[in-house]
Amino acid sequence: MQVDIGNALASEADPGIGRSDLDDLDERVADAHDRIARGMADDDFGYASLNLPERTDAAEIERAVDGFDPEAVLTVGIGGSALGAITITEALAGDSPVDHYALDNVDPAHVTRLLDDLPLAETVVHVVSRSGTTAETLANFLVVREAMDAAGVDWSERTVVTTGEAGPLRELAETEGLPALDVPEGVPGRFSALSTVGLVPAAMMGVDLEGLLAGGRAGADALADSLYDCPAYAYGAVAYALDERGASVNAMMPYVEGLESFAEWFAQLWAESLGKDGGGQTPARALGATDQHSQLQLYRAGPRDKLVTVVRPAERPDCAIPETDVADLEYLGGQDLGTLLDAEFEATEASLAAAERPSVRIEIDAMDAESVGRLLYDMEVACVVAGELYGVETFDQPAVEWGKNAARGLLGGGDFEEAEAVAEKTELVVE
Amino acid sequence: MQVDIGNALASEADPGIGRSDLDDLDERVADAHDRIARGMADDDFGYASLNLPERTDAAEIERAVDGFDPEAVLTVGIGGSALGAITITEALAGDSPVDHYALDNVDPAHVTRLLDDLPLAETVVHVVSRSGTTAETLANFLVVREAMDAAGVDWSERTVVTTGEAGPLRELAETEGLPALDVPEGVPGRFSALSTVGLVPAAMMGVDLEGLLAGGRAGADALADSLYDCPAYAYGAVAYALDERGASVNAMMPYVEGLESFAEWFAQLWAESLGKDGGGQTPARALGATDQHSQLQLYRAGPRDKLVTVVRPAERPDCAIPETDVADLEYLGGQDLGTLLDAEFEATEASLAAAERPSVRIEIDAMDAESVGRLLYDMEVACVVAGELYGVETFDQPAVEWGKNAARGLLGGGDFEEAEAVAEKTELVVE
Structure with a gap:
């Protein structure tokens, strides 16, 4: 897996992170790496993951x-x-x-x-x-x-x-x-x-379960004490740094249908781990190229509060577009659908960069077990390192308990004061 | 369709809108209504929708x-x-x-x-x-x-x-x-x-196409010169007002599987219409109750930058949960799945309110053609009135053209300077 943070640099984007700030951040990543390595060695709660x-x-x-x-x-x-x-x-x-x-x-x-x-x-x-x-x-x-x-x-x-x-x-x-x-x-x-x-x-x-796990192990082997040497740390640290600089939304936008649910999985990982103490970057789920016709207008011309993460496999299967003699469509004929999708991917990155909007590119080798295992593992690592940088309890989720108690109380599953709050709702109904 | 903005009032939530601010906003809604009515009468671009x-x-x-x-x-x-x-x-x-x-x-x-x-x-x-x-x-x-x-x-x-x-x-x-x-x-x-x-x-x-269109016509008939009399205006105006007060994210969270794609449709409507001139509220797509186990931690304990919109039908079909003698589950047995889902809906609203986080409730009669037609129409109206309040060109999407030209150029579909920018990408690759 490789991560390209070039378009998230302050020289390219606003918000963006400057080279010297990135070096400073790297020292904090080294400390975080120590804590992560120790947590893993001790099988501490969460780090055991x-x-x-x-x-x-x-x-x-x-x-x-x-x-x-x-x-x-x-x-x-x-x-x-x-x-x-x-x-x-x-x-x-x-x-x-x-x-x-x-x-x-x-x-x-x-x-x-x-x-x-x-x-x-x-x-x-x-x-x-x-x-x-x-x-x-x-x-x-x-x-x-x-x-x-x-x-x-x-x-x-x-x-x-x-x-x-x-x-x-x-x-x-x-x-x-x-x-x-x-x-x-x-x-x-x-x-x-x-x-x-x-x-x-x-x-x-x-x-291929063994392939998935091998991909995860490759991610574990790649852990290092510098974000410049570890793509997972690079991603987590840059996402954190951009949030600190105003990119409060992280739009996860894979350019492959097979990762549509991955964006949802990432959204849970990111929201539930980092959404604490009044902070945390909000994950937005997107899908390329489809959401170019839905969300890109906002990403490019809306508030400067977004990091767009684009993800793609380096290899795709073939599916040729037939030749055509229709004037406006000749340029498509004979291309491959994957070539079109990759062109859209690169065009979206460049379109954001031209508007000085930050993006990060994540590239996996292919849609195979090892690459997908690596991707999942590395995003977990990215989340953990981000949690260390934010200084939150990455592995708990205390804010969901209140609603569970309320729902249980409403269903007669016990006395919960939370259930009483439901009846006291303030109403201002327009119909 | 009814809209309950009670939990978005400043007395309940931060950010929230005060009663007198709401009255002031209502005067602007009356002006916006005039423009919308005129645009419809003249079949102007966009308003014709x-x-x-x-x-x-x-x-x-x-x-x-x-x-x-x-x-x-x-x-x-x-x-x-x-x-x-x-x-x-x-x-x-x-x-x-x-x-x-x-x-x-x-x-x-x-x-x-x-x-x-x-x-x-x-x-x-x-x-x-x-x-x-x-x-x-x-x-x-x-x-x-x-x-x-x-x-x-x-x-x-x-x-x-x-x-x-x-x-x-x-x-x-x-x-x-x-x-x-x-x-x-x-x-x-x-x-x-x-x-x-x-x-x-x-x-x-x-x-039932006629039912869908009848629902839309009911929405048109409900247009009025006050947000207190028109649920679509109430929704659009409150979403705008909360964005102005810091709720830069609007999480659209239907509590019914049949509206999962509706949240995507809404996300396009909202993002592409309002994401302009450096502003616009970012739509986030969610689904209740599932995302209580994913996004609610962030919504309740993360930054105070969200409005959560919960949507449900007043009527649901039956699906009984069988009785059980398992101790911890007895309270569920004999209930209906819909009752459980409604309890979760109300618990989420209350959970957000208890943390002083704003939410708006949208309720439609049922998952039938007329109610769905009304919902789609009213959300379009909400978007148009929000666009009037923001003062943007609601009906265009200029920021998507750049990427289209770049992609076309990359595929050999003509000379586009945007395509050249793609080759000039700044790289900082970690692998």
Whole structure:
């Protein structure tokens, strides 16, 4: 993986970072690297995530799914319990005969339709919740079980569980004799893509788990005490520095459809890890070239509050555009779609630079397991180093608890003062 | 449609708008309403969009697709030529036997896979480009035609064109005798959902076009000279006022899966219309309840730079959660998924309010044609009134031209100085 921060320099963009400021920042990166390396060595909470490529046992995951030969895998999870699996399978599905679906929301219309459409007798369910009590996940799992029952399908023969040491899902797995995998210790959900949490559907689809983990290990091997020697640190440090200089929004814009969900995964990683203490850069999800016809006007001519991160693979498959004799289209004929997409990529970078708007280019080798594993790992590293520079608790997410208590209280799941606040809402309704 | 701005008042949130400031703003809204009403009466460029519900001829669209009985409709278009159709069909597909797909990007892997998977002999193509020269759209259309040829399918029997008065697509339609619809005059792409541009796939799927247009007309009838009397003005004016007070990000967060693409459509509308002259609020796309496990940490505890817009239908279909005797889950059993989702919706609002973060609630009656038509229309009105308040040219998008020229130049489509800038890129590569 390589990161090009040339268009984020103060000589090119406003906001931008000057060369000498970058050197100063590099000293702080060296300190942060020490803390990260120590945290990894001690397997400290959160930092342990960066040991996953070394620790995750691909063979154990393969064994857990051995014997299943499904048409579809259904992940039942939410947030970090679903986004890693969605991202990996979307990026690497290729021509797998197995389809991956996720129930990561509790919309009754959507859940009903998906369960009506799925071939339930040929579907394996992967239910993921560390606590085993996540409301959305467990509600959906109860609904899925009943749908399988109603269809005459034995759900207990078609369910794999990934959960913590204790809790309702663990008990269920033991009672029913379900294949059960452990959520790794010390790893927040949003950092768990390269573990049991993110890899089970990929395993069933025939994705190269060893390749993904090898990519992660290459990222770990590339950690160094200078941002000039480590692309992940370069990205995290520059994103932080630009936020400090006014780029409060980070638009993550891959130029490849297979990374559309990656932008969502990144958005969770960035928002939940860094959005603290009144600070944190807001991730915006975009997709090139499509969003050139949607967001680029704003990125180029709106407020100077954005860093645009463009991502692409160096290699793409072929898909030739046929020759044409239509006058205005002759220049397209005989080109390849990938050439067109790359031209748009470079044009967007240059368009931003011409308006002195900062961008960073991330390039991976190809849309293969090793490159995608490296990308995910390096973005986690980038997030961790940014957290060190901001000085926040990167690995917690305290602000989501309030709403969980309120929702539980509203549903009669206990006495929570948060639920009372809901009834006191101030209204000013226009209709 | 109703809009509740209670949680955006200064008494509840920071940033927020005070009651007297709101009254002052209302005087500016009255002036803006005069300009909008005049623009509509004169069919001025852009304002003409707000006359679409009155002008669009649903019967003409129904006739153009009459005789087709496809399994799938494939929209070939990009930006405003695709997002309206995607939004409408996703929201209202219901149990239609016809599937809608869109080629709105030029990713070779994605295009190849989609064309391999589609039943081409049972697919109708709807190709949309006002100029008939949009690079991505025409490249994709050339590829689709060839794939149909290769599959022994006569593309000219299965293609509907929506385009402007002249250009390559218009000529093609005339040469080949294809059904051809007109892109309406004076309507930018992002405002064209309720026209030929957005309604053709919906028509083939059996969506109630008259209902959609009736919803739009209800929005037009609700236009009034005060934000207190017009929910669309209330939304647009409050979003503007909060941006002026520091809420530079507007997180659009529907609590219904069927409006996931609506958030993208809104993001284009907002970004491309208002992102000008160094200003404009940045739209962020979110989805409830899923993004509570991703973005809420940032929204509640990050910078005070966000307005969160939550959207829901007042009615949802039933999907009961089965009873369970698992101790920690008993409170969920016997509830409905929709009840859970609504509890999460209200909990998120309250959670933001408890942290004095502004939110606005938009509620539509149901996920039906009339309510969705009203929602789209009212958001367009909100955008137009916000543009009046910002004092920008709401209906143009000059900042996207530079990149188009650069890309065209790179592909050998003519001499463009923008293409030369690409080669001059400043590099600082870390690998």
